Amino acid sequence: MRSLFDFVGGEAGKWRVLSAAAVRGAPLDPVGYVDVRPAGGDVPATGNAWCLKGQISNLRYATRAEVTALRSSQESLGRTQARRAALIPIRKTPAWWDLAQDERRAIFEDQSHHTEVGLRYLPAIARQLYHCRDLAQPFDFLTWFEFAPESADAFEELVATLRSTTEWQYVDREVDLRLERQG
Amino acid sequence: MRSLFDFVGGEAGKWRVLSAAAVRGAPLDPVGYVDVRPAGGDVPATGNAWCLKGQISNLRYATRAEVTALRSSQESLGRTQARRAALIPIRKTPAWWDLAQDERRAIFEDQSHHTEVGLRYLPAIARQLYHCRDLAQPFDFLTWFEFAPESADAFEELVATLRSTTEWQYVDREVDLRLERQG
Numbered sequence: 001m002r003s004l005f006d007f008v009g010g011e012a013g014k015w016r017v018l019s020a021a022a023v024r025g026a027p028l029d030p031v032g033y034v035d036v037r038p039a040g041g042d043v044p045a046t047g048n049a050w051c052l053k054g055q056i057s058n059l060r061y062a063t064r065a066e067v068t069a070l071r072s073s074q075e076s077l078g079r080t081q082a083r084r085a086a087l088i089p090i091r092k093t094p095a096w097w098d099l100a101q102d103e104r105r106a107i108f109e110d111q112s113h114h115t116e117v118g119l120r121y122l123p124a125i126a127r128q129l130y131h132c133r134d135l136a137q138p139f140d141f142l143t144w145f146e147f148a149p150e151s152a153d154a155f156e157e158l159v160a161t162l163r164s165t166t167e168w169q170y171v172d173r174e175v176d177l178r179l180e181r182q183g
Numbered sequence: 184m185r186s187l188f189d190f191v192g193g194e195a196g197k198w199r200v201l202s203a204a205a206v207r208g209a210p211l212d213p214v215g216y217v218d219v220r221p222a223g224g225d226v227p228a229t230g231n232a233w234c235l236k237g238q239i240s241n242l243r244y245a246t247r248a249e250v251t252a253l254r255s256s257q258e259s260l261g262r263t264q265a266r267r268a269a270l271i272p273i274r275k276t277p278a279w280w281d282l283a284q285d286e287r288r289a290i291f292e293d294q295s296h297h298t299e300v301g302l303r304y305l306p307a308i309a310r311q312l313y314h315c316r317d318l319a320q321p322f323d324f325l326t327w328f329e330f331a332p333e334s335a336d337a338f339e340e341l342v343a344t345l346r347s348t349t350e351w352q353y354v355d356r357e358v359d360l361r362l363e364r365q366g
Contacts, residue, residue, distance in 0.1 A: 004319065055317045060243070064283040100247040105284070134238045134317045136187065 003056035004039040005130060007087060007142055010048030015085055015179035023163075025091070025173030034087060034179055036144075052089060054130025054142035061108045066115045073122040082126060082146035085179040086155065089139035096170035097133075112165035121158045124151040139173065186239035187222040188313060190270060190325055193231030198268055198362035206346075208274070208356030217270060217362055219327075235272060237313025237325035244291045249298045256305040265309060265329035268362040269338065272322035279353035280316075295348035304341045307334040322356065 009017075009028060013035030020030060029049040039053060059067065096104065108114050118127060130142040147155055159176075162168060192200075192211060196218030203213060212232040222236060242250065279287065291297050301310060313325040330338055342359075345351060 057317055058280045059284060061284050063285040067283045097241045100250045101242060101244050101288070102246040131317060134240055134314060 005054055005056075006035075006037045006039050007052040007054060007130075008035045008037065008048050009033070009050045009052075010035070014182055015087075016182055018178040018180050019176075020178075021176045023088075023174040023176050024171060025175075028089075028175050028177075033182075034177060052132070052139065052142055053135050053137055054132045055135060056128070057131045061105050062115055066109075069119055070115070070122070073119065075123040075126045077126055077128055077144070077146050079126065079146065079148075081148040083181045084147050084149055084152060084155075085181065086143075086145045086159075087177040087179065088143045088145075088159075089173075089175050090141050090143060090171050091139045091173040092170045093172045107167050107170070112162075112167035114162065114165070114167060117158065117161050117165075121151075121154055124148070125155055125158060188237055188239075189218075189220045189222050190235040190237060190313075191218045191220065191231050192216070192233045192235075193218070197365055198270075199365055201361040201363050202359075203361075204359045206271075206357040206359050207354060208358075211272075211358050211360075216365075217360060235315070235322065235325055236318050236320055237315045238318060239311065240314045244288050245298055249292075252302055253298070253305070256302065258306040258309045260309055260311055260327070260329050262309065262329065262331075264331040266364045267330050267332055267335060267338075268364065269326075269328045269342075270360040270362060271326045271328075271342075272356075272358050273324050273326060273354050274322045274356040275353045276355045290350050290353070295345075295350035297345065297348070297350060300341065300344050304334075304337055307331070308338055308341060 009031035011032055013033035015034045015036070017032055017034060020028065022028075031049045062070065099107070109116070118125075124147055126146045128144045130144065131140075132142060133140040145155060192214035194215050196216035198217045198219070200215055200217060203211065205211075214232045245253065282290070292299070301308075307330055309329045311327045313327065314323075315325060316323040328338060
């Protein structure tokens with residue numbers, strides 16, 4: 001039922017950090033590796049720089065038509081060829097959270113075309129959103145992407161497009177970690 | 184920023200239990216009192232039957248027009264004359280959570296008139312919704328109401344109206360605790 005995950009930054013892990021940038025606001029402490037683990041499983045690792053928690057939850061804006069379009073073309077995480085990943089934690093401003101649902105939906109899709117933009121890059125770029133606003137975390141969302149090295153340019157385009165939207169004017173903290181799978 | 188609360192059922196607390204009913208699904212263990220506390224404050228009480236956690240979060244369905252209507256007539260918790268309260272934890276079915284946003288909104292308001300019904304009972308019945316679906320809790324929401332004893336009949340009407348809606352067909356667990364303030 002519950003799908004809570006730990007994103008652990010430290011000196012070991014499945015994903016090696018290729019680059020880390022503080023796009024807006026405070027950075028995360030530099031780490032060499034990121035590991036993604038179901039929460040509460042193993043003994044918590046010690047000596048890690050940070051642990052971000054995120055929860056897979058229900059979709060908050062997508063209409064049925066959009067859900068159908070997404071499900072028909074998106075691929076799951078863990079594909080063999082998807083040796084690159086990006087972990088982009090973001091936090092939105094209090095002004096965003098004070099908007100009504102119709103106002104957030106209008107900015108998210110009608111103005112910023114968030115789902116529509118993401119659809120253009122399916123199935124090459126697999127995505128998973130983890131929620132953490134209700135978990136007393138430093139970010140509201142952990143966004144996670146997986147793709148093959150040959151889709152790296154397309155991924156840059158996707159990220160640049162989203163960052164140019166009206167929606168992104170409500171982002172007040174964003175860190176961008178690019179990762180390469182080990183083994 | 185964060186507004187996480189513990190709803191503690193036990194042998195002491197600000198609110199004395201007048202009645203407790205398992206409306207749908209499993210009951211909660213019987214208790215004499217309920218206390219509502221900001222989470223993480225004092226030492227956790229021992230010997231309590233249960234502790235439900237809930238988080239004040241952003242509105243998920245209300246439009247700007249509805250938010251404006253709500254804010255113009257709702258009253259806050261803690262009014263002197265509001266000596267009665269109700270704690271009604273509810274859980275919704277997986278089918279509900281698998282609906283797209285537009286489908287949930289259509290059931291919530293267009294078909295079930297959830298906000299419109301609630302507005303009819305403002306300002307007499309003060310309400311606060313606490314989210315817990317993302318907190319690994321046995322319920323999805325803790326709904327909390329405060330009113331003066333003379334509004335008790337109106338409150339019964341409000342609850343009966345909501346339970347008769349299409350939205351409530353997606354509720355698979357609901358417990359209803361009626362409370363009286365001590366002192």
